[in-house]
Amino acid sequence: MSGTAVAAASAAGAGPFPTLVSPEWLMVNLGSVKLLDASWALPNAGRDVVAEHMAERIPTARFFDVERIADPESQLPHMLPSEAQFAAAADALGISGEDAVVVYDSAGLFSAPRAWWTWHVFGHPKVAVLDGGLPAWKAAGGEVDTSPVDQAALHAPAEALRNPPAATRYKACLDxxxxxxxxxxxxxxxxxxxxxxxxxxxxxxxxxxxxxxxxxxxxxxxxxxxxxxxxxxxxxxxxxxxxxxxxxxxxxxxxxxxxxxxxxxxxxxxxxxxxxxxxxxxxxxxxxxxxxxxxGQLPGVPVATGSGGGGDGDS
Missing domain, CATH: 3.40.250.10 (Rhodanese-like domain)
Structure with missing residues (x-):
């Protein structure tokens, strides 16, 4: 187990909620947390993370679409959504402000921290990353769910974000x-x-x-x-x-x-x-x-190259 991950003996309700947890901790606390698969891949990686989630996932996990639970108006990749949009996505995921949330990804430790930060920046007090993600979970003997995925539930969070309701149960507050x-x-x-x-x-x-x-x-x-x-x-x-x-x-x-x-x-x-x-x-x-x-695409901002920290470029 990583020296930074919280040991399995720590219960989800005991003391301050951790930011990083081990597979052993999750095995003990799986029934008391909401679990999110936040897998994402670079465009040149040749992966379909949605298909991967549908093929196998940690039991009870919902899919947190990093690419689509984002600002739909921005031309930049997965920029933060508005408070109302994020709240609508949280409602669709069935997560309340009191829930303990654990996020993971199928690469190990890659995109899950982005989801962790997103929940954290919108004011969610109890959110952690699974250290090592799905590979570490499987290596520790954790079960995986390969049953069919409800397609409506899979895409509901992103769809709710596109047209958020006037009122939401979840109250997001951007820091x-x-x-x-x-x-x-x-x-x-x-x-x-x-x-x-x-x-x-x-x-x-x-x-x-x-x-x-x-x-x-x-x-x-x-x-x-x-x-x-x-x-x-x-x-x-x-x-x-x-x-x-x-x-x-x-x-x-x-x-x-x-x-x-x-x-x-x-x-x-x-x-x-x-x-x-x-x-x-x-x-x-x-x-x-x-x-x-x-x-990298803004006109007029300084760009440095090499090992120097100064503005040795100005394009």
């Missing part, structure tokens, strides 16, 4: 302090009031490898630090706390200071945010929601 816009990030390039950590592979941060989405500039936000999300994981699970702390330190990130996390689309940035909470619970972390899919 704007946990979200950064491109303008805020641009202002920070000059002020350096907040640290910025980039979760993309280092070659993409340097501008030496192509982006998976066409038409984007190559490089990084000036002043940002490279902290690839994969450096925080081991065999699809979060590394022990001491190793996470060392990774942040090696990247030049001080978790006692405000931190903004970025990546390609605002997904793996949330792995950094989740890891920061394992090292220093309650640390101040925000996500640049548009991330490089937005910054």
């Amino acid at each position: 704007a302090a946990q979200v950064r816009s491109w303008q805020q990030v641009l202002d920070n390039v000059s002020s350096r009031a907040e640290q910025v950590a980039d979760a993309r592979p280092e070659a993409r941060w340097r501008g030496e490898a192509p982006e998976p989405r066409p038409g984007l500039k190559l490089g990084h936000i000036p002043g940002s630090r490279s902290l690839p999300f994969a450096s925080l994981l081991l065999d699809g699970r979060m590394k022990p706390r001491e190793e996470l702390a060392a990774a942040f330190e090696a990247a030049g990130v001080d978790l006692s200071q405000p931190l903004v996390c970025s990546c390609g689309t605002g997904t793996t940035a949330c792995i950094l945010a989740l890891a920061a909470q394992q090292v220093q619970p309650g640390t101040q972390v925000a996500i640049y929601d548009g991330s490089w899919s937005e910054w």
Whole structure:
């Protein structure tokens, strides 16, 4: 079991709700949590995560569609929806504000932290990520459900979001302090009031490898630090706390200071945010929601390349 995941002995109702839980913990507490499969894949990955969910899932899990439970008007990938839209999706998922929620994904630890952050940023107090996701669950001997999926229930959350009702049972309240816009990030390039950590592979941060989405500039936000999300994981699970702390330190990130996390689309940035909470619970972390899919196409914003943190590009 990962050194950061909460042990099975911790009951879902005992003490502060964890942010990361082990398969053993989930086996003990499966009946007292609402479980969400938040699997998502890059467009060039060749995967169909909906089909994967339909084929097998942890018992009782509903599908949390990261791509569609998002702002339907935005041209950017899976940007945060409005409070009303998210509340409508929560209602369709059958989740109340009092429920304990556990999210997982079929890759191990990839997109589930994005779902964790989304619930957290909308004010849900009890939400955790399953460390290692479906692979770790199966490796620990957990059962999987292969029965047919109700198609109406599968797509109901995203469909409800498109036309949210005037009143919802779930009450979402966006904490704007946990979200950064491109303008805020641009202002920070000059002020350096907040640290910025980039979760993309280092070659993409340097501008030496192509982006998976066409038409984007190559490089990084000036002043940002490279902290690839994969450096925080081991065999699809979060590394022990001491190793996470060392990774942040090696990247030049001080978790006692405000931190903004970025990546390609605002997904793996949330792995950094989740890891920061394992090292220093309650640390101040925000996500640049548009991330490089937005910054990389904006005209006139500075772009740095190579290992330098300054604005050595200005395209």
